[in-house]
Amino acid sequence: MSRLPKIERFKNEVESKYQIFNGIFMTLPFDQISNTGGLLPLFHELCVSGYEKGKNPTEIVQYFFERYMRDTEEKERETMLFKFIQYIERQVVLFDAIEDAAFSKVNNLDGRGTLRSIKEEAVELDKTEELAAYLKEFKVRPVLTAHPTQFYPGAVLGILNDLGQAIKANQIQEVKLLLSQLGKTPFFNKEKPTPFDEAISLIWYLENVFYNAMGNIYDYLKTHIENPEEFKNQIVEIGFWPGGDRDGNPFVTTEITLDVAKRLRATLFRNYYRDVRKLRRRLTFKGVEEQLAVIESMCYKAIFETEVLDFTPEDLIHKLTSIRTLVFQDHNSLFLDQIDSFIHKVELFGFHFATLDIRQDSSAHDTVFDEILAFSKVQLPSNYNDLSEKEKINVLSQVEGSVDPNEYNDEYTQRTLSSIYAIKNIQERNGEKGCNRYIISNTQMASHIMEVYAMLRLCNMTQPKIDVVPLFETVPDLVNAPSVMRSLYENENYRSHVQRRGDTQNIMLGFSDGTKDGGYLMANWAIYKAKEALTSVSREFGISIVFFDGRGGPPARGGGQTHQFYASMGTKIEAKHIQLTIQGQTISSKFGTLESCQYNLEQMISSGVSNAVYASDANDFSPSDQATMDQLADTSYKAYTDFKAHPQFLSYLEKMSTLKYYAKTNIGSRPSKRAGSAELRFKDLRAIPFVGSWSQLKQNVPGFYGVGTALETMDKAGNWEQAQSLYKNNKFFRTLLDNSMMSLTKSFFGLTAYMEHDAVYGSFWKLIYEEYERSKKYMLMISGMNSLMENELAGRASIQARENIVLPLLTIQQYALKMVQDIQAQKESKNMETYERMVTRSLYGNINASRNSA
Incomplete structure (x- = not known):
């Protein structure tokens, strides 16, 4: 690790390399218009100097045309702007790849916030016992969402990954080839992706990054924590929204939900199968090789099996443990660490890989209950909608009967009820962790939560193994949240449900819509106070609360630097779990490579430890x-x-x-x-x-x-x-x-x-x-x-470098927007479609350039 300051390492490993590789990129002949690469730097200079002189985007673009394209037709000028957009999009990808390649050199992978640092700090402060006790119950869960804040198609993501590897290895010829490929690969989706397409895109990260990063973390803890044989806590879990998030998305169907769950299990077994193959290359010993062959066959068949498997994760662990015992006793413990590592992955991922969440808006459930009330055999009072909130809670907590989605003519009702049956189906195939949360967006009152609890029971789950999770979003809803939860805890039937769920209540708090509703400062403070009040009322009833933060990506969506945020919670906020949504460009920037994924997961663990073990009450407000x-x-x-x-x-x-x-x-x-x-x-x-x-x-x-x-x-x-x-x-x-x-x-x-x-x-x-x-x-x-x-000089330098790259793109976008406005004012349609397409195309690079926003 270089002793240079982080900002100097960033300049050497990222800024300087970008200048070199961008120079190569600008000379590559992937474009039919030969002078695009030569004209873009000139246009960029005009943008920089133009804004310094107070020029507007239209003046800058027009001046560029007059100076460098005087003898060209309007069509050729428009084509050139589109070509600039294409170049700049790819410059952003190049910068991403260089940053990814430099990650281990810019960041200290053994420094503050890493597992090694946590352990050393515990020794120094004489808190090794407290650390071990905390790690045995603490959990971190990043939840991958399909929220579209990055626009890279799968092919571009693949090039980005390969480009990063080539840059890291200084393979100049390979970089040139990949840049040429990038130049000819489309960035624009002609059709909207389906929710299943979105799931496939994110499963790539699970298969290629999280699987190994989480395994490495678990291996480290099992090796370095005191009494490792007692450490059974799957400290890192992954949540998954694509295919289950129905809120405002009519394209998420029950079939897609089930298909995503099947794909998650199949992908996991593909990884298991690869690991078993690696073990067989090493464990070639008598009595061991034969047992491994059986496990290999089991995993291979499971990749293609869509129904319930004839073995469980416990069966798999038992077989692996017997192999471990044999190797320990008869074969000098050779490659024991590799066997342990595989066992750890099965302990972490079971048969589910990631936990699929179901989410729907409370207003949708109101509609469903109107249907149930009108057409079902379920015993609900005819005046249900006129009941008080307390009366509704009482009725819903005791509702009996069974509903069949096919009984209803209303498609919305069919889909909502069938999604609940899908949860049960997934649990049977992938295990309870495969899908065990139903999140209710826009929760405003206790009956919104009890409606879902009632629907679970009406779908043949008298004692559902599912957490009913309210999502409080707006400032008024956050203020009201403690009284909502108190009224639920006071209900005997719901309290029994929480007890069956380990005396644990999951509550989601939404930053994105909170910020949109109440502004940055109030949204964050309202959530902080809600957490304190919800922790207090839950502790009063002997309930441990798990907060799930819809933090999104950038600060404007309630996000920002994750480590500092969670390290700043005080003792009045329950903090045995850290759960937050991760989306779009934040997934690729924070978790896109093995090194960055492991580093940022360790930072999350560290933030919980820092707040709970080291900071104690130092973070509480006076x-x-x-x-x-x-x-x-x-x-x-x-x-x-x-x-x-x-x-x-x-x-x-x-x-x-x-x-x-x-x-x-x-x-x-x-x-x-x-x-x-x-x-x-x-x-x-x-x-x-x-x-x-x-x-x-x-x-x-x-x-x-x-x-x-x-x-x-x-x-x-x-x-x-x-x-x-x-x-x-x-x-x-x-x-x-x-x-x-x-x-x-x-x-x-x-x-x-x-x-x-x-x-x-x-x-x-x-x-x-x-x-x-x-x-x-x-x-x-x-x-x-x-x-x-x-x-945060390195972070600022990264932002400034990206903003500099996209400055011409922003200029083109504003120019096109102004042209659209002028055409509309003149009530003409001339070239309107061209300029609107220009605006749309420029959206891509601008958003992709913001990957460092969380």
Whole structure:
């Protein structure tokens, strides 16, 4: 490991190499227009100098045409812009590959936050016993979602992986070949992927990355923890949403859910089969080889079997353990570590590989219950919908009967009920861990949870082995969450269900929609307070709570640096589990290679240990700091809600951003809005297109809006010392501001400065810009930094390098948007389709370049 500072290692291993390989890429003849590679750097220079001089995107593009393409037709000019888009998309892939290849050199794989570091710190602090006890019950679960925030097709992902390997090995000729292949490989999906397609894409990461990374972590712990034979905790689990997430996605069917579960099991056995083949090459001993041959045959057959297998994970472990005993007793313990490693993987993954979650919106269940009430033999009071909330809970907790999805004419009801039967089917084939959670989006009241509990029992599961998981999303719902859960815990039947589930209640808290609803500061603080209150009420009833965070990717979606966030939770928040959604570019950036995956999983484990074992009560808020945080959050919330209520808020997004183009990109199976209404309504907006549209504008509003106003208000009221005290004392608040700084760093208002003079939206643009400047000023002031992300120089350098690559792409996008607006104003259709296609195509590279946002 180099002793150079991280920023220097980044410059040497990433920035310098990118300049070299990009120079090669720009000269490759993959393009029919020979001078594209020569003209793009000139266009890039014009963009940089143009914005410095206050030029707008249209002026920059027109000047480029006049200077370098004066004697060309309009069609040729448009073609050149499309070619620029293609080049820049591939430059982003090249940068990704170089960063992946340099991961182990830029990051210290044995440094702070790794398993080795955790162990050494425990020895130093004389806390080895506490560490061992904590690791025996602590769990980490990243949940892979299909949310489309990265647009690389499978073929491009394959090239990205191969390119990283070639760069790492300095195979220049191979890099040139792969760059040529990349140049001719399409990035654009002509058809929307199905949910099954999305699942296949993510299963690639399970098969090629997580399988080995998780195995390595488990091997290390079983070797280095005290009394390893007592360590039975599968410390890392994987959750999986593609194929099970029905919320707003009409294309997820029961058949797809079952097919995804089958593919997960088949892929796992393909990995098991490979491992057994490797073992057979080493364990060629008498009495051992024959037993391994039997296991190999079992695993091979299981790859293709779609029904219930005739053996269990326990059977497989028993056979492997008998082999281990034989090798230990008769064959000098040769290759014992390899046998142990395989046993550990079977302990980790069973027959399920990943746990498939089912998710649906509460409003869908209301519709289903109306159908059940009208057409079923189930005994429900005829006045069910008129009952009080308490009466509904009581009725639902005791409901009896059985429902058949085929009894109903309504397709929605059929699909909802059949999805519950699918859970039972998956558990029979893949084991209980194959699918054991039903998540209810938009949970607002206890009856939303009890409706699902009742449906589980009505689908022939009198004692369901399934966790009913509420998802509290908006700020009001988060405030109400503790009273909702109390009313459930007080219900005898539901409390018995929780007891059967190990006295554990899973609760999901949604950052993405919370940020969209209440702004950055309030959303995060409301979730923190909800966690404290939910922990308190659960402990009161003897229930251990598992928090599942819908953290998304970038800070604007409630994400940000994961390690610091979880390391900042206090003792008043249950923290025996860390569960969070991982999506899109965050999957490839954090978990795309074996090294980065293992490193980031270890960082998650470390953050839990740091908070629970080492920090103890140091992260708890003092009463005065909590009062300051309340004040800041309330002020920020008012600023954001006032902004959201501005009469031009929705029309600005609709007319001036890329919002409506997300639906045209064919990047994901799910529709871009919840409802099919022609009119744009805030409540129908999905968080990804909402946040993504601000990101494409380089305004990143959801990641900072209201923070500057809140800090300024404290300053002007003479309370700045309280704000400074909060920043100094509290890791959670510092982490929030660090993440918000990332959103500010990725903003660039020079791109849209022309909007200040727009007759309709000029004052609205200025409102956003002033809050950006205010937030930047006060975040630097409270942190004592001279520039944004001064404490994370390598991260800032990565962001700046990516933003620099896509600057011409952003310029082309804004130029095309302005052309569309002008054509619409003139009520002409001339070239409208061309410019709209230009906007859509430019979405790809801009989003892909943001992979370092979480």
